[in-house]
Amino acid sequence: MSSQAVQLRIKSNHVVMDNGIVQVYLSNPGGFVTRIQYNGIDNLLEALNEKNNRGYWDVVWSEYGSTGTTGTFERIVGTSFNVIMETEEQVEISFKRTWNPSLKGKLSPLNIDKRYVMLRNSSGFYSYAIFEHLKEWPAFNIPQIRIVYKLRKDKFHYMAMADNRQRLMPLPDDRLPGRGKELIPPEAVLLVNPIEPEFLGEVDDKYQYSSENINLKVHGWISAESETIPATGFWVIIPSNEFRSGGLVKQNLTSHVGPISLAMFLSAHYAGEDIVLKLQPNEPWKKVFGPTFVYLNNLLDHDEDPLAQLWEDAKFQMNKEVQSWPYDFPASDDFQKASQRGSVCGTLLVRDRCVSDKDIIAKGAYVGLAPPGDAGSWQRECKGYQFWSKSNEEGYFSINNIRSGDYNLYAWVPGFIGEYWNNVVLKITPGCEINVDDIVFEPPRDGPTLWEIGIPDRSAAEFYVPDPNPKFINKLFKDHPDKFRQYGLWERYAELYPNEDLIYNVGVSDYTKDWFYAQVTRKKNDGSYQGTTWQIKFNMDDVQENGLYKLRLALASANVSELQVRVNDEKQDPPLFTTGVIGKDNAIARHGIHGLYWLFNIGVPSILLIKGDNTIFLTQTMATGPLPLFQGIMYDYIRLESPY
Incomplete structure (x- = not known):
């Protein structure tokens, strides 16, 4: 630990924050993090990248009325630099970008103030930003806001985001043509000729390392130890969820091959267009994102496992940051103390x-x-x-x-x-x-439970998750509780049910073995896809005349799907119920066991039921578009209630 006062050195084209432990270089006035010196390493960031492609804030935006979750990618470039605070204990600097009508169509209509903070005796630095949209400015959409750090690929090879989710990672070169084979979706790459043979035959996909916000507090990378430099950790710590969209169980990216570490604030992942921020005409908006903390640590006890030691220390620091929230040091009045x-x-x-x-x-x-x-x-x-x-x-x-x-x-x-x-x-x-x-x-309830399938917890994790195809393995998730993160599990449905769709017999079947985790489409011999119809068979000792039974359908995910419900007549037209086309959360393709939660409460007139054997038909009809493979739903829980 250094007792040096925090220093700020201002040059013509860059500034340096230095507390004797870490030195952070930022471009002036752009506000890009270009160099991080620590522990004898001249730069933890990838110096082979351009200076605006090492550490930066970015935003994705689209014109008002646009649909979808994509748009114009924009690294946020500061146009003015200001010293907000400079004492022996703290330096806070600002890189501000202002918008005016002459920039319409060129830049997102936002004033953005990027702040960086360094404290005395702190092994790292903080960053936060204030985003502002004035009432008179153009309406538009924002699908994504984040911070990106791109680390040295020659040093950082071990990645961690949880006690049971950490491993040596492939190199970015392994994903390139010739070494990697692009799969569907293209973020997934099969490593066919990796530089390190141990990765041969593995699938690498950044979405396999996604995490729910509630668990997404620290993640990062550890560099290998050398003769002159001990093992070093680079960690992104997010001490609060208050500024992230979508609540505690919204899923976001963490770290992935690059080596890259992210702080995601706003994203459409696992939710779709429903969570794209859409600013309406004459709508003012202002929000503070962060601060987040980049924490750096090094190996102190050479007798211990360096990976375990650095990870445990990162978790300890994360808990200190969480307990310190809300921070008392940000100088902006927009950050409430x-x-x-x-x-x-x-x-x-x-x-x-x-x-x-x-x-x-x-x-x-x-x-x-x-x-x-x-x-x-x-x-x-x-x-x-x-x-x-x-x-x-x-x-x-x-x-x-x-x-x-x-x-x-x-x-x-x-x-x-x-x-x-x-x-x-x-x-x-x-x-x-x-x-x-x-x-x-008072949860929805019209009468006693006749039967139920699953656990109402907004996840499909309790259902049957198949073993992956041996050709598409991520070794981290072998014998792992998050088995659903393996690539290509959706393809196993047609292999398990080659001739007919799933049939579930209430009282006989076991949902942990007999209910596939996702109702996906079926690939036909000609390469096209078709919807699927699942059956729930159940016996009724008696049927109440003129009664209204209630079917509760809770979905853990939906992706461009239409779920139709029929009772005792597979050709019933129109069906008893249809959801209409719902969902764009893409959780199936991105190895998530849930996306957005849906609940449908369906009245089943007693005239449709019979004493004895009954069948409910659940048909997911959609199998069109560019990726019909990923159209489908995940169930959370199903229950049939009798009238009181």
Whole structure:
């Protein structure tokens, strides 16, 4: 640890932040991180790249009215440099880019202020940015906002983002034509002639390393030890979820072959266009993203496993950063300090009289504040801030350090379908402590359960996930609880069911073995694809006359799919129910076990049911477009209820 005061050196075309532990070079006035010196390494970033392609903020944007999740890629280039704070304890600098009408169509209509902060005795540096769109500026869309760090490929070969998700990684050259064979989708590459033979036959795909926000707090790379330089870690630490869109279970990219580490703030991954930020005409918007922390560490005890030591230290530092949130050092007035924030607490109970005569304590519930909306709107919300916690064994929750503003209270409870939503606006003011006392969630329920398939937890993980094709293996996920992250599992459906689709017999079948994790399309002999029809067979001892049964269909994912429901007549026209075409979360192709959550409550008139054997037909009809292979749904949970 150095006791040196933080220094700022300003040159004509770059500036340097230096605290004696780490030196960070940034282009002036562009604000690109061009060089990071640490631990005897002249530059942790890839010096072979252009200076604007090493460490940078970027945004993807598209014109108002555009559809889809793509657009114009824009590295954010500062046009003015300012020193915000310069003391022995802290340096904060700003690289600002302002917009005016002459830039229409050339740059995203945003004022962007990129900030970098270095503290005394800190082994790293912080970055945050303030994005602002004025009311009179053009409406437009923003699919993505992130920070990118591209590290030296000759040094950083070991990647980690969880205790059980870390490994030696292929080189970026291994993905190039001749060494790698592009698969479908093209982000996946089969390594056919890698530089290191140990990677031969493996699939590399950045989406295999995605993580839910709740678990995405630290990830990065470790360099190999040399005779002169000990092993070194480069870590991206994201201490809060408040500025990331989509809530705790939204999935984002982490690190991947490059070597690259990301801080994702806004992305359409695992959600689709529903979560693209769309600024309407005459809509002002302002948001602070970050700060995030780049943490650097090196091997101190040479008797220990360097990989384990550096990873454990990175987790320890991550916990320190989380406990320090909200930080007290950012100089921008737009970043609210702890004294400007408030808190909400209470106890969540579940009332389901078919499960218990008494209210049930909601253990492990996800409870959050998000901008006012409708039930479940938080998972598509991307303009404001969200604050979440999990309830304890007594159902008690406490949400602290909430930015001042207006919110609704939302919750969902593993083990129960549906959403809790309170439309009363909670106004958070500085220092407020709101106790909502006992709140009661009444999940959808019309009658006793006749039968159910799965676990209502918004994931398809409990269903049957097949072994991967041996030709398409990622060794990390062999014998791994996240088996679903292997490439090509969707192709196994037609192999397991070559002649007819899945049939599930209630009371006989086991959903962990007999319910495929995704209802995908079937590839025909001519190379085209067709929709599939799954059957649920069940026996009824009796049918209530003139009664209305209720089928609950909870989906964990949908990608350009239409799910039709028929009862005891596969050719019923029109079907009893159709979802219409829903979803663009692409979770199947990107090895996610869920995307956005959907719940459909379908009335089944008793006239359609018979005493004895019955069949529900679930048809996913869509098999068109450029990638029909990935059209399909994942079920979360299915339940049939009888009338009371």
